[in-house]
Amino acid sequence: MKHYKYPEQLYLLPYIAKWCLIACLIAVLAGSASAFFLFSLEYATQWRQGHPWIIWLLPLGGFIVGWLYLHTGKPVEAGNNLLIDEIHDPKKVIPLRMAPLVLFGTVMSHLFGASVGREGTAVQMGGALADQLTHLLRLRTEDRRILLMAGISAGFASVFGTPMAGAIFGLEVLAIGRMRYDAILPCFIAAIAADQVGLAWGVHHTHYLMSGSAPVALWSVAAVIAAGVVFGLIGMVFANSTHRLSAFMKSRIAYAPLRPFVGGLVVALGVWASGTDRYIGLGIPVIVEAFQQPLAPWDFLGKMAFTVTSLGTGFKGGEVTPLFYIGATLGNALAPLLHLPFSMLAGIGFVAVFAGAANTPIASTIMAIELFGPEIGPFAALACVVAYLFSGHTGIYHAQRVGWAKHGLLPRGLKIGEVRAYRAKKSAEPTNEG
Secondary structure, eight states: OOOOSSSSHHHHHHHHHHHHHHHHHHHHHHHHHHHHHHHHHHHHHHHHHOOOOGGGGGHHHHHHHHHHHHHHOOOGGTHHHHHHHHHHHHOOHHHHHHHHHHHHHHHHHHHTTOOOOOOOHHHHHHHHHTTHHHHTTTTOOOHHHHHHHHHHHHHHHHHOOOOOHHHHHHHHEEEOOOOOOOGHHHHHHHHHHHHHHHHTTTTTOOOOOOOOOSSSSSHHHHHHHHHHHHHHHHHHHHHHHHHHHHHHHHHHHHHHHHHHHHHHHHHHHHHHHOOTTTTSSSHHHHHHTTSSSSSTTTHHHHHHHHHHHHHHOOOOOSSSHHHHHHHHHHHHHHHHHTTOHHHHHHHHHHHHHHHHHHHHHHHHHHHHHHHHOOHHHHHHHHHHHHHHHHHSOOOOOTOOESSSSSSSOOOOTTGGHHHHHHHHHHHOOOOOOO
């Protein structure tokens, strides 16, 4: 046991100073990268909307991105899963090329009309840029873990303008049912500072206005819990569908650049057949509509189909903003059935489907409060926790570990991508009964 000559708090001062400095460096890097990315994304989206014919070049854009990753991006192809793996089992510094590759790949995906998000790009840029400080500052393995977590928090916070949720996301996304409290200070400083860096560059985030809310009562709580079950199941279907399509494409098409080529062709034909582009890109205008007026009840299915096709065939970006779209439009559709204000349930669905698919109920609840105000807090918390439970041991990040199983018995440290195989193996083992 270590004996302290002076009060323990004095020994904290160098530790706090060290991580304040490192977290601020991460924030400048991640916040600036996210700002450049968001400006590029806005320009690409506006150009695509002004030239709708470009959707027919989506197969070519997918082929180009696939070719680049095949020849230069194999070490970073795993994306967010690579970051999570390096935090759990550190091996080598994330190659810097991850940042420009995912930036270029995502902007290309949005320019030509794929249905992808943006959080994956910001998180990967934040993690990759932060990890370059490992050798520069000669950090130990344990410090490197915290460094990567702070980079994830900074990227998430700066791209969505939600610093508190971003900080918790970097802590919560690594393992189901467990968070690392030794990284709280760096993650919060990096997230808050990165958001401010983005704002200093002139970034403007979308504001969502809730026009009505229900009182906390037995009927409203029961309705929100019922909605949470649906949100969790939809999050599970989204994650499983994306992973299974990706595995199917890899088994059928050996040459990687052809996978997004085929996916781009399917998306382009889907846009032509449906006669609308409301299911491609980020879909922010439709999300805003979900808070303002009733929408078609099938909008969430359209977005899910286009996003699963895009991500499952290899387009770059992220899953979170499409999950916001799916959740908001699904909540909008469920509101009349559950006798709740549609803007309120759109906001709850916005975060709850994400909570179920990403296994991050706490970060999602805090995001709801940051985006929609404190009055939604109790309802968002209930829906996010229920969605988290009902999504099962699945998720959009296969490298997540099991810290504490949601229910039943699973070994700690098991990747959620390996849960299905583990259960199949256990069920095939002979029992000692009889």
